[in-house]
Amino acid sequence: MPPPLRVLLLITELDPGGAEKQLFHLATGLDRSRFDPRVLCLRGFGAVGEALVKAGVPAETLGMKRKWDIGAPFRLKRKLVELKPDILHSFLFHANMLGRLVARRAGVRVVIGSVRVCETRKHHLMWDRLTQGQMDCETCVCEAVREYTERVAGIEAGKLVVVRNGVELPALEGIDRSRPEALFVGRLEPQKDLRTLLAAWPLVRKRVPDARLRIVGKGPQEAELRALGVEGVDWCGFHEDVAPFWRSARALVLPSKWEGLPNVVLEAMSWGLPVVATAVGGSVELVREGKTGYLAAPGEPLTLADRVARVLEDQDMARAMGNAGRELAGSEYTISGMVKANEELYDRLLRQKV
Structure with missing residues (x-):
C-alpha cells in the first residue's frame, strides 16, 4: 500500500468560527490510511488549534503578527519545503493569497483555495482573479457562492467545485421551547x-x-x-x-x-x-x-x-x-459527506498530475 498523501490545511487563524469548524471536521475526518493531514495557521492558534492537537492532528502557527508580514512568505516556503505536502488546501482570504504566492515555488503538486462567502470587497475579488493561475481548484461552500465567484470574481468555471459544509446532529435532550x-x-x-x-x-x-x-x-x-x-x-x-x-x-x-x-x-x-x-x-x-x-x-x-x-x-x-x-x-449536509467530497477532489486532482 502506498504511503498516505500529505495534506496541509492552511488557514488564517484558528479561533472558533465557521471556516475553522469545517477545517477541524475535515482534518479529523480524513481517512488516515490514505491521507496524512496537518494544519498550519498564519497567526494566533486559538481553541480550534488546541482541539486539533488534542484530536491527534499536528497543528502549528506561522506566527504572523499582522496581516502584511513581509517575512511570512519566506517562512511559509521554508515550512512547505520541510513538510513536502502533496496537497495544499487553504481557507480564508489571506491564507489563500499567501498559499498561492509560494506553493508552486516550494514544489507543492496540488494547490486548492476556498471561497466561503459571496465576497463584496473589491480588492479581495481582484486578488482572487489575478492569482487563479497559481491554483488548481477553488472549493465553494454552495452553488450561490460558486456562481457568484465565477460571475463577479472572474474565476474560470472549470476551477470551481462545490463542497458543502457539514453539520453533526445533536441529541435533542432538555429542549424547552415554550417561550416565544x-x-x-x-x-x-x-x-x-x-x-x-x-x-x-x-x-x-x-x-x-x-x-x-x-x-x-x-x-x-x-x-x-x-x-x-x-x-x-x-x-x-x-x-x-x-x-x-x-x-x-x-x-x-x-x-x-x-x-x-x-x-x-x-x-x-x-x-x-x-x-x-x-x-x-x-x-x-x-x-x-x-x-x-x-x-x-x-x-x-x-x-x-x-x-x-x-x-x-x-x-x-x-x-x-x-x-x-x-x-x-x-x-x-453531513460531515461525512463534506469529508468524502474533499477526499474525492484530492484524488481527482492528483490523478491529473500523473
Whole structure:
C-alpha cells in the first residue's frame, strides 16, 4: 500500500468560527490510511488549534503578527519545503493569497483555495482573479457562492467545485421551547446587519408582546447596537458552548447583508429550529420557504418582523419547520459527506498530475 498523501490545511487563524469548524471536521475526518493531514495557521492558534492537537492532528502557527508580514512568505516556503505536502488546501482570504504566492515555488503538486462567502470587497475579488493561475481548484461552500465567484470574481468555471459544509446532529435532550424566544448567533459586525433586526424587533413585540430576542456573540458594533436601547433584547455575549441557547429558542434569525453557506443556519437546523433569514448567498439553498423557515429581503425590517412573528406566534408550525430542517441537514449536509467530497477532489486532482 502506498504511503498516505500529505495534506496541509492552511488557514488564517484558528479561533472558533465557521471556516475553522469545517477545517477541524475535515482534518479529523480524513481517512488516515490514505491521507496524512496537518494544519498550519498564519497567526494566533486559538481553541480550534488546541482541539486539533488534542484530536491527534499536528497543528502549528506561522506566527504572523499582522496581516502584511513581509517575512511570512519566506517562512511559509521554508515550512512547505520541510513538510513536502502533496496537497495544499487553504481557507480564508489571506491564507489563500499567501498559499498561492509560494506553493508552486516550494514544489507543492496540488494547490486548492476556498471561497466561503459571496465576497463584496473589491480588492479581495481582484486578488482572487489575478492569482487563479497559481491554483488548481477553488472549493465553494454552495452553488450561490460558486456562481457568484465565477460571475463577479472572474474565476474560470472549470476551477470551481462545490463542497458543502457539514453539520453533526445533536441529541435533542432538555429542549424547552415554550417561550416565544428568537435567537441570533454571530459576530456583531456590519455584514450581519443587526440594525435591521433591532429595527424589526418592536414590530415583532406588537404582535407577540412577551417575545424575547437573545443575541449571542460579540464584535465591533456591540456598543453602538446596545446604545439603541431596544426593549425585549438580551445581550448574552460570546459563548463557546451555544447548546443551552439552541435548546430554549423557538427560531434563529439571521438578517445578513451577504453570506456564504452560513454554519449557524446549519447548526440551528441540526437542533430542530426553524430559520428566518435574509435571501442572500447559501441561505436561499438552506431555508426552504414555508417548510424549514422563511426568507426576507435584506435591509427590510417590516418583512423581517412579519416572518419572525409568524414563527413565534405558532409553536406547532415552528416545531414542524424545525423537524423538516433537521431532516434536511441530516440527509444533505453531513460531515461525512463534506469529508468524502474533499477526499474525492484530492484524488481527482492528483490523478491529473500523473
